Amino acid sequence: MTVPVLSFPNGIHPPGEKDRTSKMEIKKISPKPGSIMVFPVSQHIGAPCEPLVEAGERVLIGQKIGDSPKPVSAPIHSSVSGTVKEIKDALTPKGNLCKSVFIENDGLEEGIKPRDQAPDSAIPAREETLRRIREAGVVGLGGAGFPTHIKLNPPPGKKIDTIIVNAAECEPYLTTDHRVMLEDSDRLVTGLEVILSLFPEAQGIIGIETNKPDAIEKMSSAIKGKSRIKVVGLVPKYPQGSEKQLMYACTKREVPSGGLPADIGCLVDNVDTVVAIARAVMLERPLIRRIVTLTGGCIARAGNYEVRLGMKISELIDAIGGFSEEPYKIISGGPMMGTSMYDLDVPIIKTSSAILCFTEKEGKLPPERPCLRCGKCVDHCPMHLMPLELNYHAINHDEDQFIKNSGLDCLECGSCSFTCPAKRHLAQSIRAMRKDLMSRGKRA
Amino acid sequence: MDNKRLVVTSTPHTRSTETVESIMRHVLIALAPAAVMSVYYFGLRALLLIVLTVASCVAFELGFEKIAGKPVTILDGSAVVTGVLLAFNLPASSPFWMPVVGSLFAIVVAKMLFGGLGQNFINPALAGRAFLMAAYTPKMAGSWTAPVRNPFSIDAVASSTPLILMKEEGFVPAAQDILNAFVGNTAGCIGETCAIALILGGIYLLWKKVITWHIPFAYIATVYALSTILGRYGIMTGDGLFEILSGGVMLGAIFMATDYTTSPVTDTGKLVMGIGCGTLTVLIRNYGGYPEGVSYSILILNLFVPLLDKYLRPRVFGKDLPKKGEAAK
Incomplete structure (x- = not known):
């Protein structure tokens, strides 16, 4: 199968670490009777939901248990039948x-x-399509968690001509998108057709890194006869799945600083989200489960699992065979942008794409040393920033220089920290400064 | 489950295997062919000079850090690299106290007083060489020896470098001279004469991604083009090939101008650095008082690095888009 192979400038090549789970079929994990499921009322960007149920009330699978009248929000549903214990x-x-x-x-x-x-x-x-997507609580499942019905309803005047399905899966270890493409390719195409129905003049593109040739082949045959959809290959490189970089690879258009994908006529949704859209619109099924990769050196039985939202991570790990050795670090998400956790008594939420359980060898970070000025962070920054300087500005709390040197445009992708031979905490310091500035209303 | 021992850090949770040590190791491997050839051409004396310079550099760094109460960094390998590079810049006839004095200036004055690795504003090895040139000119620039091609010899026969001959005696290189410069069979500093060994080292550094092509390419191409055009005996009379193979161009372009700390971090900055070094080298060689200008041209460009980094930045993704109206269509 020959497809065009596209990419963006810069970026890094971390080891993929996907072989352990990429061949493993998605397995369903059901929560045990009697177990406690936890549903945070805010699993998305936007207004938190208000609970619609009270302690003692009986709920059914798919019942809405939280919602908000605010436009930018997404309702929460129960993934089990049972009794509300407390809020x-x-x-x-x-x-x-x-x-x-x-x-x-x-x-x-x-x-x-x-x-x-x-x-x-x-x-x-x-x-009706947008209503069903909203009612199903669909949000961006790649990690951002932006409510999908808002994303799919851009302000009038923004002409959307390209819908991109983000199937790059550039984070190491993660294999859920890969498996969904192999096992649920038709539903993925249906989901994309639903989105295309909202944008009659748009073209659909499914972008897949070429390290997944079987997925490229499978999707290419799944779109046969669908003239509005094409499959493109992407160079396996991080952060190929970053929205801005992916849109650049597919269309050679750059989102203006501080702008949105809609500004350049694009919309991007990841694989899981598109499948959730298909389920929401064609089956009117709420989002109550997601696919999670569980892997890392401490996991006894690594694999891809379909997990009910709300299931506690500790219960999930026990359900799949527990740890093979005591974990050193546990990450929710990928190793480049995921969050390390200190407590496993937390639930799987809409944006949990993976649980990585690292041994000390996998997860221990080397000590920070003085900058050599080798310039590798500059060579690899996908936003063409100068991380070594932003690092100085962040450490020195020099807000003016940080903003002047486009620190707010940083993706926090971590390419700079990954590549730094002196192991400097570049992304960490830049993130801290960005968070501080953005909490005070500064924007790129 | 005991969750209390989980380690929490900021992202990313994985790092490349490249370290300061691995980079310095690659540089030393890349310098090895030229070191071997220096011993082949200039005998055991060359080996003694290299060992002595490396030992002095490491000792001065250790001594400075002990006295100043700083963490000891000699194991990162950067002092060893400085030592080898400084030794490569010495004539084979150097008395054995010269590497010690040169190392003192290179490590203590140029490097450690400014804060150590990553903080110095000029290349330490070149600073050491420049100091020796200024303080002991006759010993550094007036006592060249011909290659002995006997590793066990410690004798030396006085000889002039081709650059001196061109400058002072109107020497025109023949094909044999070009070949000699290529393989290193010529008078000069012990590490600079064998162009092929240095080029091999450069290819290794490019392969290991320790350096990028920008500075060496821009430097060597500029010297080639400019020395051909601004020939020593009139416009277009120059022998660009002989010029790039002679003196310190290969050593300077591949190993000295590419020093991380004292070169720009952006690709355009690196190109300008290479072009600037190449231009100054040719100007000094053809019109200056010295027969060779590599070390001074690199030292001068070192001073421009902060300026180059300030103004030659990459265009930030999504900013200053070429055609604003077109992007949204």
Whole structure:
């Protein structure tokens, strides 16, 4: 199968580490009866939901348990049938406290919809499509968690001509997008067709890194006869799956600093999100599960698992065979941008793409040393920044210089820190400065 | 499950295997062919000079750090690299106290007083060489010896370098001279004469991604083009090939001008650095008081590095887009 192979300038080539799980079929993991499921009311960018249930109430699978009247928000649904135990603050995988609905799973698996419902044969009209996506609580599942019904409804005047399915999966270790493309290719195409129905003049592009030739082949045959969709190869390189870099690779257009993809006529959704859109629109199924890669040197049985949202990570790890040795570091997400966790008593949420359990050898970071000025961070920065200087400005709290040198344009992708021979905490210092500035309303 | 021992850090959670030590190791490997050839051409005396300079550089760095109460950094290998490069810049006839004095200036004055590795503003090895040139001119620039081509010899026969002959006696290189310069069979500093060994080292550094092509290419190409055009005996009379193979151009362009700390971090900055070094080298050789200008041209360009880094920056992704209207179509 020959497809064009596209890329962006700079970036890095971290070891892929995907071989252990890329051949493993997605396995369903069900929470045990009696286990406590935790649903934070904010699993997305935007307004948190208000709980719609009270302690003691019985809920069914797919029942909405949190929603918000604000436009930029997405409802939360129960992924089990059972009883609401309490509503209180709980730790999330991101390390913050969030009001959460605790539900005890009764194991009866009672849903609000019949299990064997036939899919709609036709895509509904625009308003209904967007309504179903919103009602299903679909958000960007790649990690950002932006409500999808907002993203798919750009302000009038923004003409969208390219819809990109982000199947780069450039983070090391992660293999969920790869498996979904192999195992659920038709639904992925359906999801893309749903999006294309909202943008009648747009072209659909599925961008896949060429280290997944089987996925390229599978998707290429799944789109046969669909003239509005094409599959393109992407050079395996990090951060190929970063929205700005991916759009550049596919269209050679640059999002203006501080702008949105819609400014250059593009929309990007990742594989899992597009599948969730298909389920939401064609089956009216809410988002209550996601695919998670569990791997790393401490995991006894690494693999790709379909997990109910709300399941505690500790329970999930036990359910798949536990640790083979005591973990040194546990990361929610990929090794480049994921969050390391100090407590496993947190739930899988909409944006949990992977759980990596690292041995000391895999996860120990070398000590920081003085900068050599080798310039490798400059050579590899996908935004063409000068991380070594931003690092100085951040350490010295020199806000003016930091902003002047485009520090706010940083993606926080970590390419600079990865490549630094002196092992400087470049991305960390830049992130801290950005967070500080952005919390005070400064934008790129 | 005992969760209390989990380590939490900021991203990214994985790092490349490249370290300061691995880079210095690659540089030393790249310098090895030229070191072997220096011993082949200039005898055991060359080996003694290299060992002595490296030992002095390491000892001065260690001594400075002990006295100043700083963490000891001699194991990072940078002092060893400085030592080898300084030794390569010495004539074979150097008395054995010269490397010690040169190392003192290179390590203590040029490097450690400014804060150590990564903080110096001029190349330490070249600073050491410049100091020796200024303080002991006759010993550095007036006592060249011909290659003895006997590793066990410690004798030396006085000889002039081709650059001196061209400058002072109107020497016109023949094909045999070009070949001699290529293989290193000519008078000069012990590490600079064998162009082929230095080029091999350069290819190794490019392969290991320790350096990029910008500075060496721009430097050598500029010397080639400019010395051909601004010939020593009139416009277009120059022998560009002989000029790039003679003197310190290869050593300077591949190993000295590419020193991380004292070269620009951006690609355009590196190109300008190479072009600037090449231009100054040719101007000094053809019109200056010295027969050779590599070390001074690199030292001068070292001073421009902060300026180059300030103004020759890459265009930030998404900023200053070429055609603003077109992007949104």
